[in-house]
Amino acid sequence: MQHFPIFLDLQGQTVAIAGNGEFALAKLRLLLKTQARLTVYAPAPEADLRALIAAHAVTLIQRAATADDLTGVALAYAAHGEAQADAQFAARARSVGVLVNVVDNLEASAFITPAIVDRDPVTIAIGTEGAAPVLARAIKTDLEEKLPQGLGPLARAGKLFRPHAEALPQGRRRRDFWADYYFETGPQVLAEVGEELLEHALHDILRRHLEAGEPQGRVDLVGAGPGDPELMTQRARRLLDRADVVIHDRLVPAAILELARREAQFIPVGKEGFGPSTPQDQINAAMIRHARNGAHVLRLKGGDASVFGRLDEEAEALTEAGIDWAVTPGITAASAAAAVIGRSLTQRGRNSDLRLLTAHDINGFADHDWRSLARNGSVAAIYMGKRAARFLQGRLLMHGADGATPVTLVENASRPDQRILATRLDRLTADLAAAAPSGPVLTLFGLAPAKAAETLPTLLEEMA
Template sequence: MKLYPLFADVSGLPVLVVGGGSVALRKAKALLDAGADVWVGAPRFEPEVVAWIEAGKVQGRHGEFEPAWLDGMWLVIAATDDRALNASIAAQAKERRTFANVVDDAALSQFHVPAVVDRAPLTVAISTAGAAPAIGRRIREQLERVLDHSLGALVALAQQHRARIVGRFPDTAARRGFYDWLHDGPVLSLLRQAKPGQAGQALQEALEDERPPGSKGSVALVGAGPGHPGLLTLQALRELQQADVILYDQLVSPEVLAMARRDAECIDVGKRCGGRQVAQEHTHRLMLAHAREGRRVVRLKGGDPFVFGRGGEELAYLRRHGVDCDVVPGITAAVACAAFAGIPLTHRDHAQSLCLLTAHGKDAADTLGDQVSGHPRQTLAIYMGVEKLEALATELISRGRDAATPCAIIENGTLPRQRVMVATLATLTSQARRHALKTPALLIIGEVAAFARQHAWYGELVDDAGHEVGTVPVEMEAV
């Protein structure tokens, strides 16, 4: 079946929904949202439909279907559970040249209701001509991930200035170039930042400028999450697919990097413990240089850019040099690794607070303060602490932590090679050596760490006696 795609303006037009159940309720709601004059007919109605009728939101026809209900209607949706009745409604609608849709019956329908991605006033509709609606819904899910939620505001802004845009760019090719700038330049970025006034001002200035607008460079500080591509945020994915240049850290997994735009220039600026080092100042200069060349730059950082990621330094540097910059948060390692190890970071019986620490520095003990170390009902999540386990454990015990306090080390968290080792403060160092645990790894200290013994569900788990106690087969699923 081949359908002619059509978007219908039903505002103020009478339309009929036959049926009073949950399906009819959904169809009536969609028509109300489109501004239609909705009539609903059935022997019985859902309570919400009754409330709509009593409030005057819809017109009700109570009883068995009658052909006269179709008089004057522009559309009808048959949403009863009686296929013969639905077929009769569709046939009588066709005699009146009224478009009919029969729910879940493509053969009887003159129009189909598609799966919709709503970025009003931008609407994307997906139809399989009734052949496989479930596949249409899956495609809708994919489009929801990649279509920026600010696109609706961008389309509305373009609509407001449409006459001026046409007047300023009478040549079709030049006008197309302006709309490309509108999408790729600062206007959409400002709308993402909830600055509609500034976005409108940028558009007006571009229209008043005698020179055609060019795409101004920008930088997005993007959190890549802990490594599993399924944990990448939708906004991070959009940024990767629009980037001209990507400056990425060591902890960004190949699976996440593979989701970037295929022709993007990818530059490794990662720092490796005891190995290759890229000075932060060099990364600053790279961001600035590419942005000044008019490129869209993504500074891609493992976890979250503002959690032990120097994102604050980079944001301040870019702002000082007048570069447009926004921030896309990522799922930080403490949250993700704990979840993949079955460890609740807070628990009303065991931990009422959480402290994130880094052991990266000249003296690991410097990261521990009296206010965090002696609290038995507090979870400590320590980044980059594997190489300083002995100093950390000794310091915590000296500050009042029980030597029997549960600990967990999560190596390669959220990746297929993840390992979780559960120990205590007293056995932490020896067991980590025994299993040759290496970075990247996250250390969790507190009563909640013991949950991993029963609830770790991903990757490999070993107990503090050194025995493997479970391996979960895992598959990496991309967004």
């Protein structure tokens, strides 16, 4: 992040704009939304600019600004649309320590002005580090359509009521109060009777929350999906946003954890096949302890919580402890990997069943019905099979599997660094060793990529 986003208090501060035409006009229109004192330096202002200045009693100085003029100014905008004039103004502003923005010149600017969605006092700023203003405007348009116009009145009433809300302790109880107001009772009151009764509604909501006492802790067991934040369910994202404590697996990427509240407590409980792992008893104890302290706990698992996620053990421990819990499913890695290679996991005339297998369990390599799996047309999605590849290959070949059976391995399915290895059973171990994937791998036995090989980025190609 090169440009750090902040919201600057401009009440009573002076902002200088230098320019005669459309660039200065655009900046003036934006800055008129603030409470700043605005001064425009324009030797020959065009008619539209002059009219806007007159309509809002903006100070107009019909000459170029000097360094003395700019001393003490909070912000300055060089908006001539002409390189030499902008450079001269910017140099004078910098000489007296004023932050300056040169319109359409990122390199010469000390700050950039983001695209803004205005629901005063709710303000959303959208920036792209100056790289893609068109993208920022598209995001702004999308948000403008989604955010109700009533958001402003709700926020204004809420802002005035904040001192009263301090009767509730900081943390979950206060957040629950504001969530009730902003997302349930407040919008209903605004729609039915109008803004004038919002304060009355706030007092009523506060009374109810004070009488309710301490909230009960609970645990949500949530599948985060294969790693792409866009493949999370809407419910999973809502729960992540509300959680006080997030107990997460190793396979949950930072891009998903960043969707949680900044104030949330994060507890990593990594598990890795044949590697260091957090004991399940410790995970259960952490969930129970935080829930008993009144926290909303999110047990966040990669993929789907019910597929090789030890869901039953955790649910049983929570039930025995008297903790309320619920399960939110997620997209499992098998589905994500099949989507990556463009294949169906089941196909009429090929396989009428699908095996979801783990390559190892708590006792080591896992045994399966190899003879059945080795039959022609069988399809299996094998989890945690990277280190067990030689074992899997040997068992299948020993039980009659054809060495030419296609095998596709997908590393980091759905993530930006996903990679694909298309091979066959008799070459599986050698090709996997040559590719040496470092991330989690899902093995699709009996499936080859649907797309032409040259269109797929493969592990072996990246090594060449």
